[in-house]
Amino acid sequence: MDFKLTEEHIMIRDAARDFARNELLPGVIERDEKQEFPSEQIKKMGELGFLGMMASPEFGGGGMDTISYILAMEEISKIDASASVVMSVNNSLVCWGIDTYGSQEQKEKYLSKLTTGEKLGAFCLSEPEAGSDATSQRTTAIDKGDHYLLNGTKNWITNGNSADYYIVIAQTDREKKHKGINAFIVEKGVKGFEIGPKEQKMGIRGSDTHSLNFNDVKVPKENRIGEDGFGFKFAMKTLSGGRIGIAAQALGIASGAYELALDYSKQRKAFGTEICNHQAIAFKLADMYTSIEASRHLVMKAAWEKDQGANYDLSGAMAKVYASKTAMDVTTEAVQVHGGNGYVKEYHVERLMRDAKITQIYEGTSEIQKIVISRGILRD
Numbered sequence: 255m256d257f258k259l260t261e262e263h264i265m266i267r268d269a270a271r272d273f274a275r276n277e278l279l280p281g282v283i284e285r286d287e288k289q290e291f292p293s294e295q296i297k298k299m300g301e302l303g304f305l306g307m308m309a310s311p312e313f314g315g316g317g318m319d320t321i322s323y324i325l326a327m328e329e330i331s332k333i334d335a336s337a338s339v340v341m342s343v344n345n346s347l348v349c350w351g352i353d354t355y356g357s358q359e360q361k362e363k364y365l366s367k368l369t370t371g372e373k374l375g376a377f378c379l380s381e382p383e384a385g386s387d388a389t390s391q392r393t394t395a396i397d398k399g400d401h402y403l404l405n406g407t408k409n410w411i412t413n414g415n416s417a418d419y420y421i422v423i424a425q426t427d428r429e430k431k432h433k434g435i436n437a438f439i440v441e442k443g444v445k446g447f448e449i450g451p452k453e454q455k456m457g458i459r460g461s462d463t464h465s466l467n468f469n470d471v472k473v474p475k476e477n478r479i480g481e482d483g484f485g486f487k488f489a490m491k492t493l494s495g496g497r498i499g500i501a502a503q504a505l506g507i508a509s510g511a512y513e514l515a516l517d518y519s520k521q522r523k524a525f526g527t528e529i530c531n532h533q534a535i536a537f538k539l540a541d542m543y544t545s546i547e548a549s550r551h552l553v554m555k556a557a558w559e560k561d562q563g564a565n566y567d568l569s570g571a572m573a574k575v576y577a578s579k580t581a582m583d584v585t586t587e588a589v590q591v592h593g594g595n596g597y598v599k600e601y602h603v604e605r606l607m608r609d610a611k612i613t614q615i616y617e618g619t620s621e622i623q624k625i626v627i628s629r630g631i632l633r634d
Contacts, residue, residue, distance in 0.1 A: 257554075259325075266322045270329035273302060278334040285336065285460040286605050289452070291416055292337050292460055300371010304330070304341055309349045313361050314369035320495075320557040324502035331506025332513070335609040336460030338503050339616075343412045344368060346499040348375030348421055351492040352439070355480050364419050364439060376417035377496075378408040378466060379489055388423060388489040389432045393468065395424035402426070402438065402478070404446075404471040410616070414464025415449050418442050422468070423489050426482070435485035439477045446471040457608035494567050495560060496617050501553045501573035504581035504613035508549065511581075511588035511606045512542045518592055518601070529591070538591060542584045549577040568630035571623040578613035578620060585610040 259267070277295055285292055299305055307323045309315025316322075323345060331338040352365045367373040384390040393406025404424060411420075420440045427434030440447065450465035479488055516539060519530035529535045556569035585607035589596035596603050614620050 259321075263322055263325055266318070267325040267329060269302070270304065270326035271332075273299070273304070274330050274333040278330065278337055282334050282460075283599055283602070283605065285334075287459075287599070289454075289459045291462050292334065292340075293416070295334075295337055296340055296374070296416075297371055299330075299337070299341060300369075305344045305371045305374075306349045306365075306369025307345055309345075309353045309365060309369045310361075313353065313365040314367075315349065315353065315365075316369075320498060320560045321554065324498060324505075324553055324557045327499055327502035328506035328509060331503040332510030334460065335503060335507055335606070335612075336458045338506065339412055339458055339461050339612075340374070340416075342496065342499040342503060343377055344375050346496040347377035347492050348419070350495055351377075351421060351437075351479070351488060354491075355484070355488055356439075357476070357479075359476060360439060360479070368419065373418040374413055374416055376411050376413040376420045377492070378411050378420050378422040379493075380408060380410045382407060382409050382465075388435065388486050391423060391425040391435060393422065393424040395422075395426050395436055395438060395473065397426060398472075400475055402436075402473045402475070404438065404440070404468045404473050407465060407467050409450075409465040410453070411464055411466055412461055412616075414466060415452065415462045420466070421479070422473075423485050426485075430483065432486040433483045435489070436482065437479040437485040437488045438473045439479065440468075440471065440473055444471055455612075457605075457610070457612050459608075493617060494570050497570040497574040497623070498553065498556045498560060498566070500613055500617045501549070501556065501570070501577040504574070504577035504610065505546065505549050505553050507606050507610050507613065508542075508546050508577070508581040508584040511585040511603050511610075512539075512546055514601070514603055514606075515539065515542065515588040515591040518595075522593075535591060538587050542587055545580040545584060549573070549580045552576050568627060571626040571630070574613075574617065575620050575623045575627065578610075581610035581613050582607075 303316045306315040307318045311317040368375050395402040395404050422438050426436045446469040448467040453463040522529050552573040556573040559566040588603040595601050
């Protein structure tokens, strides 16, 4: 495998790095503390093309490969995971899902606005009792002829209040089980659609996470994605690609924490020398760097397989499991390298540690990913 990045890849990575440092870093601590959604920064991300990177240029997308996307995700996540999760959902789940499986009319009406950041998307699968289990949906969409009647509750929805368009997974025919599930595009503001209170979270506090309630919401037939009963397959394919994006986010959080710890270790002195010269610290840095590089290879492999049109379910799950564990391990060690300062907000690493934990939870917990991995290797 050729590990050398193309000139275009390097240009995209550097552009994302510059944006993160110049636009996201200022105020990131305050946004975290106030749980403030980065509205202005997200708008600029849309203008720069970071919200529809892999979507078709015909509908305002960048037409880029998955490797370009994960390179940008890593750089954004180094600085602000709250911004990168917005980027992840809009790219991996919403834009990619509509671009790949949506009708021409849906692409013209919705995708062309999502790719540019004019509108923002949300993906609604999780439920209070079903979690990320798409086969156990309690939200229903009853066929009423020219429309569906949507009822139910979704929770842990990223961009819950900030989104304009919501992809909602719902059960249409319980007797058909997973073959009776559909995916619908629901617009914000329609009658019967209510947004619940904002969740008070440990990490990614700048992103807005809400529960959503649907009470006899009328959804036009033309807003169903794909043929009747396609919803389960739609959810599985979009989530599979979404895991690559979250793995890249975890990689970025780990990389950001490592870079801060490395710089700090070269400046902080103890016992007559910089602490990086002490074996206890040097070994921590060595372990951190090794885990990050291993994660990077797994994430890149998953992205490469997706770009090659190969089955990336297994590689994506492995990348997410390993990279999210690396994010948690590395950020914890970064706090340790900083000592008492690591516990203080102004050094950033405590925030990265709090942000890291969510990468082991959303897009399916690490335990769910291990089910995917074990089934994959036992099937061979």
